[in-house]
Amino acid sequence: MSFEMKATFLVVSTGMFILGVLGNGFMGLVNCIEWFRTGKVSSADFILTSLALTRIIQLLVILLDSFIMVLAPHLYTTDIINLLQIILSILIIVQCVLGTSANGFIALVNCIDWVKKHKISYADRILTALAVSRISLLWTIVFHCYGTVLHPAIYSSDVKTTVNITWVVSNHFSLWLATSLSILYLLKIGNFSSLLFLHLKWRAERVVLMILRGTLVFLVFHLAVVSTDEEMKMNEYKGNITWESKWRDIAHLSNVITVMLANFIPFTMSLTAVLLLIIYMWKHLKKMQLSGKGSHDPSTEVHIRAMQTVISFLLLFVIYFFTQIISFWNFSTMQNNSVLWLCQVLGTLYPSRNSFILIWGNKKLRQAFLSFLRQLRCWLKERK
Template sequence: MPAKMESILMVIAAGEFTMGVLANTFIALVNCMDWIKSKKIASIDLILTSLAISRICLLCVILLDCFILVLCPEVYTSGKQMKIIDFFWTVNNHLSVWFATCLSICYFLKIANFFHPLFLWMKWRIDRVILWILLGCLAFSVLISLPVTENLNDDFRLCVKAKQKMNLTLRCRVSKAQYASTKVLLNLLTLLPFSVSLISFLLLILSLWRHTRQMQLHGIGYRDPSTAAHVEAMKAVISFLFLFVAYYLAFLVATSSYFMPETELAVLWGELIALIYPSSHSFILILRNNKLRQASLRVLWKLKFILKRRKF
């Protein structure tokens, strides 16, 4: 790959990383400060904080992988360092998706209007068990990352950078079946939380439709707090679904680069697209959350005031 192209891609990656870390750090700090002041934390705030921390780690791992690929490609031929990076990437990848799914479920349980006994039971229990659910997501992500990382690393990382420098054709062909099956399993596991979020979104649409019908029957206008809450929750969930599809495709490109002729370029482009998901979705969450939006406005106002004072 030309050095100029590498430099441009790395600058873009660094910019996406910086924006993502700032947004997620802001979410975590605001919720933690509010937690310290009030000595309690709402379930949605706890999920947002956990999601922000997992995304900061994910952004760091992706950027580190980009820099290693460009600046220290020889690391790809050694298994130990890359196994550690692969492990943390897989863990934080699954954590960020599962935590976002928990957020979608929490929006659904807090806002939707259903009278099914199972829904009412889940709505009543969610605040009490949310911490255990998040810890369960962490344990599940770690457990599936250990065997996946062990199977993915050995031949894949060697072929990424070194396949054009040495005769690895036979070795790569032999391991394709094993690598492909591992990759498919990994991606299918990631699709499970996506399906849950999609179901939550569809149920929110159903709840909104039933609510608007009731409003019509009673001759009440549409602009009530429940309708507004439904719409805001749906916007938050659909933004996650849309960005996750883009991230999922980028993740496929990065992991499938093993089969592509321009492996290094494919990995970099896949990781650049992958960085968009944990960065931009965090800004959307800030704009959709009243507390975070108000806090961001206060920060911007203070920065504007400081800049004006320094200017004059």
């Protein structure tokens, strides 16, 4: 690994660590301050604070491992590498189980509510589809990581192509459904004087639907590029080797550019929507405080909770975006298994932990989760 690649990797790793600590520290600090102020804490807030603390510890371990791997690779003996892989594999499995549970809970609550009321809101439809796509994405990441690092023998070209296509589809819907949800929240909650914003606000659901339909064209193009790249890799050289090599390079470069765009476009749109929403809620919160409404006012608490949710979502999205870029870059160039493991661990943070944030920020999901915890507590007491 060259000096420039080492420096880039360390800078990005440090940046993601700082962002993760800021986001999780903010959530934990707010809940702890509220705990000391009121003398009580809800079960949901306690779980979220515990998750924030474990994420900070996890990010610290990953950062230390990154610095040792780059600056002191001689310390990495076979036993240490095996131990590291076991620890990281356990972290990946735990995050996937937690993410599957949280996303399954979101989908189940919305489906039950749909069956009971015979109707479902547009935001809940997106949340349900997002939960299903994230479950698929999490286990695709697990299978890809284990097939690439632990069992490369079973990771044949056909299996790799199937996994790549599954990842492209699940990642596409995970990113674009989250982006659509951010845009929908911005249009529903935000209120700016711009005529264009007001025009889009009146047609919020139609705008989101058009975005989702439009991205299907890009998904078809992305699948075609991935299939072509994998087919070029599997085909043996025939005829003019120079031309074959050039076509393979063109197909691979097209795949790299497409992956970058597939992550960068929704990331940019989500970033813009979330930042605008934060600006609006911050101004609105200041107005409410100036009008004499304290921090314990119900409407003020709702806005504070919403700000915590969107800020946490934004930070996790930033971490996920950079881990995807580094992971793909590493897989295409360095083939460093340690880097790949670290990226996979960080990559599972977004689809798994963000689901808990969505549960915490959504009134219906939060009440259903608290009801489940109460029933679980009663069941455990009866067992004793």
